[in-house]
Amino acid sequence: MQKKFYVSTPIYYINGKPSIGHAYTTIIADVLARYHRMLGERVLFLTGTDENSQKNVEAAAAVGKAGDIQGYLDEMAAIWERTWDSLGLTHDRFIRTTEPAHRSAVGTFWKAVEANGDIYQGAYEGLYCKGCEAFYSEADLVEGKCPLHKTAPETIKEKNYFFRLTKYRDVLLEHIGKHPEFIRPESRRNEVLSYVRDFMTDISITRSSMKWGIPVPGDESQRIYVWFDALINYLTGAGYPDANDWWPCDLHLVGKDIIKFHCALWPAMLLSAGLPLPASVFAHGFFTVNGDKMSKSLGNVIDPVDIANQYDNDTLRFFLIREIMLGGDGDFSEARLKERYNGELANELGNLVQRVLSMTEKYFDGRIPERAEGFLAGAWPAYRLAMDEVRLNDALDVVWSLVRQANQYVESQAPWKLAKLGEDKMLADTMYVLLETLRHIAWMLLPFMPLTSKRILQSLNLTVADEFSQSAESAWVWGELTPGGTIKKGEALFPRKE
Numbered sequence: 001m002q003k004k005f006y007v008s009t010p011i012y013y014i015n016g017k018p019s020i021g022h023a024y025t026t027i028i029a030d031v032l033a034r035y036h037r038m039l040g041e042r043v044l045f046l047t048g049t050d051e052n053s054q055k056n057v058e059a060a061a062a063v064g065k066a067g068d069i070q071g072y073l074d075e076m077a078a079i080w081e082r083t084w085d086s087l088g089l090t091h092d093r094f095i096r097t098t099e100p101a102h103r104s105a106v107g108t109f110w111k112a113v114e115a116n117g118d119i120y121q122g123a124y125e126g127l128y129c130k131g132c133e134a135f136y137s138e139a140d141l142v143e144g145k146c147p148l149h150k151t152a153p154e155t156i157k158e159k160n161y162f163f164r165l166t167k168y169r170d171v172l173l174e175h176i177g178k179h180p181e182f183i184r185p186e187s188r189r190n191e192v193l194s195y196v197r198d199f200m201t202d203i204s205i206t207r208s209s210m211k212w213g214i215p216v217p218g219d220e221s222q223r224i225y226v227w228f229d230a231l232i233n234y235l236t237g238a239g240y241p242d243a244n245d246w247w248p249c250d251l252h253l254v255g256k257d258i259i260k261f262h263c264a265l266w267p268a269m270l271l272s273a274g275l276p277l278p279a280s281v282f283a284h285g286f287f288t289v290n291g292d293k294m295s296k297s298l299g300n301v302i303d304p305v306d307i308a309n310q311y312d313n314d315t316l317r318f319f320l321i322r323e324i325m326l327g328g329d330g331d332f333s334e335a336r337l338k339e340r341y342n343g344e345l346a347n348e349l350g351n352l353v354q355r356v357l358s359m360t361e362k363y364f365d366g367r368i369p370e371r372a373e374g375f376l377a378g379a380w381p382a383y384r385l386a387m388d389e390v391r392l393n394d395a396l397d398v399v400w401s402l403v404r405q406a407n408q409y410v411e412s413q414a415p416w417k418l419a420k421l422g423e424d425k426m427l428a429d430t431m432y433v434l435l436e437t438l439r440h441i442a443w444m445l446l447p448f449m450p451l452t453s454k455r456i457l458q459s460l461n462l463t464v465a466d467e468f469s470q471s472a473e474s475a476w477v478w479g480e481l482t483p484g485g486t487i488k489k490g491e492a493l494f495p496r497k498e
Contacts, residue, residue, distance in 0.1 A: 005036035005043050006249045010258060011050040011095065011233050014076035015059035016301075018083045020332055021255075021287040021294060023304035024320050028284070028392065029253050030089045031321065034447035035387050039472050044246050046237040047084065048095030049077050050230045052213040052223075069212060073098060086305055088313045088450070095237045097214075097230060105236040106229050107217050112273040114217075118164040124204040127153040160204040161216060163228065168268035172196050175267065181280050183263050184390070185327040188256060188283045192263040200264055231266045235275070249278040251390070256283040282390055285329035294332075302332055314449035315341055315494075321392050321448060342496050348403050349441075349452075350494035352410070356434045357459055357489040359415050363427060368460075368485045372429035373478070374437055375405060380476050383444055392448075399444045406437045435460065436481045443475055452493060461485050 009029045012022055026047055033045035050056075051073045060072035077096055084091060095102065113119055127138070129146040145152050173196055176182055176189065183189035206222040207213070213223035238246035254262050259281070267277045286293075289300045308316045319337045322344070324330030360366060379398055386395035409430070418427040442456035460481060474480065 003039075003041045004246065004250075005033070005041045006046070006238065006246050007032050007036075007044070007251045008046040008234050008237065008249055008253065010254050011048045011097065011230055012080065013053050013055050014049045014051065014073065014080055015053075015055045018080055018304065019287075019294065020289075020302035020304050020307070020320075023083075023087060023316070024287065024324070024330070025253050025255065025284065026084060026089055026091075027087070027317050027320055028326065030091070031317070031392060031447045032251065032387075032390070033090055033092075034450065038443075038446055044093065044238065045091045046093045046095060046234065047089075047091045048093070048233060048237070049073075049080055049097070050226065050233075051077070051096055051098040052229050053226045054210065054212070057212045070098065083305055087308060087316070093237045095233050097233055102233060102236040103214050105240050106214050106224060106232050108241045109232050109235065109269075109273055110217050110224070113163070113269065116272050116274070118167060118272040119161050119205070120164065121159065122162045122204075123157070124160045124162070125155070125157040126204075128156045129153040156209075158208045160208065161206040161219075161222060162202050163205045163265075163269070164272075165200060165202050165265060165268050168271050169196060169200060171271060172264060172267060175277065176263075182277070183259070184280060184282045188259050188263075188327075192259060195260055196264050203265065227261050227265065228269070231261065231269060234266075234278070248276040250280065252278055252281045254281060254283050256285055259283045282327070284324075284326055288329070288331045290333050291331060307334075307337070311337070311341060311497075312451070314452045315345060318345065318396075318449055322396055325393050326390065338497060341494065344400065344403075346492075346494040346496045348400070348407060350492055352403055352407050353438060353456060353459065354489075354492055355410060356406075356431070356438055357487055360431055360435060360487050361489055363415065363419050364431060366486050366489075368435055368481055368483050368487065369428035369432045370483045371436075371479050371481075372432045374433040375409070376402070376437070376440060376478055379440070379444075387447070395444075396448060399441060399448075402437060402441055402444070406434060406441075409434065409437075432481070432483070435487070436478065439481050440476070440478075443472075455490065455493060459488050459490055461488055 007029050009025050012018070029045055029047065033043050037043050056073060056076075057069055060066060060069045063072065065072040073096075081094055084094070110119070127141070129151065140147070141153070173193065176193055176196070180186075180189065183192055203225075205225045205228040206216055207225060208222050210223040213226065214229050216222040216224060232240075234249055234252065235247065238244060238249070240247065252262055262281045270277055288294060289302055292300060294301055304316060315337070319340055320330075322340060323336060360368070379402055383395050383398040386392070386398060413426075413430040415427055415430050418430065438456055439460055439462070442453045442460075445456070446453040
């Protein structure tokens with residue numbers, strides 16, 4: 001049976017346009033989706049919008065659409081979809097939590113949890129941060145304020161429905177202990193273990209004060225808490241409640257601020273509904289811009305489309321993954337972007353491709369010489385392992401190691417000297433090694449920089465009508481570049497930016 005890979009991003013609040021931080025998570029998911037398609041696997045890449053949030057209600061009111069919240073959400077969701085399309089993302093499903101399929105799935109899920117005896121009525125009184133849409137204890141606060149939004153939470157007191165989260169404390173601790181890959185990186189795993197063991201309590205999962213959202217089945221006076229509703233999107237996107245083989249999800253990509261919802265509440269909900277747990281949740285860090293927190297008030301929110309328009313989609317993808325270690329915090333700096341563009345993309349990769357193709361034209365009339373052995377040993381296994389373990393920075397390190405090796409090989413072999421000395425066999429061997437190395441670099445770059453990858457392959461006269469038509473096993477074998485074929489030198493891949 002064909003192996004499947006299901007990857008998801010968080011669903012995003014749409015009270016504003018997508019920022020570079022939102023793009024980062026979604027690009028990571030796209031890289032992984034492309035990689036697994038390259039392996040010949042069936043892929044489900046899910047992203048979308050969280051539309052039952054009080055934040056969205058307030059945002060609609062702020063622009064004079066308090067009486068047409070759905071209309072506001074439709075407009076904003078369209079902006080998000082257009083943004084992802086303009087960035088060339090290949091999601092298979094864009095889910096919206098106001099769509100009928102999701103509302104139906106939430107109702108079915110609620111009834112399953114209720115039938116298991118895990119929903120009960122009670123009175124809630126506690127601290128609630130509107131910005132996080134989450135509850136806090138006094139111990140969670142810093143000087144009486146939400147540690148993330150730096151605002152004092154409000155006190156809420158109302159009758160709600162509760163979920164028996166604490167019922168699953170022991171089974172969650174056991175699962176996390178037996179499956180360290182369930183929560184990555186390790187620092188986030190330790191954080192969740194501490195929370196589940198020492199601080200986790202039953203959670204209120206409805207609001208009587210909210211008028212927007214999904215009603216509780218059988219009780220129109222209550223709306224389902226946005227987090228209980230939102231997490232179920234991962235099931236809706238996989239076709240729940242209809243029978244299918246997409247669930248469980250292989251990888252949830254999330255920000256570190258929502259790790260407790262995904263690694264404590266969500267698995268407990270699934271256990272209550274009798275469903276398997278996702279294989280892994282990977283939390284990345286926070287974004288800053290030139291060292292400062294990214295915020296609307298500071299006016300430093302970066303629009304990813306603006307950056308892509310100044311450079312291109314591949315440059316944006318390359319920079320975000322190369323610059324930021326997945327799992328840690330990251331800083332966006334346009335100065336650093338330009339530095340990496342001119343250095344690694346223009347001087348190293350672009351220059352390598354241009355030199356190799358130019359020398360092939362000059363010394364072999366643009367034809368590929370006879371096969372010769374190269375220096376790829378160990379590159380593909382290292383690349384595959386890094387990709388499989390979601391160490392995308394390390395995978396790009398493997399690629400750039402090859403780029404630099406190839407550039408060093410040009411200098412050490414000095415084809416121009418070999419041509420002058422009449423060393424025809426050595427010259428032919430050198431050029432075949434370089435051309436074939438370019439082919440392998442192109443394949444390694446396919447998940448990260450798909451347009452660049454295609455341009456390199458096309459310059460080697462390899463048609464890429466369907467980038468996933470050739471099996472990885474055959475494409476990654478050394479010597480697949482056919483002698484006698486003609487190359488097609490085009491424009492420089494990355495013209496320097498002064």
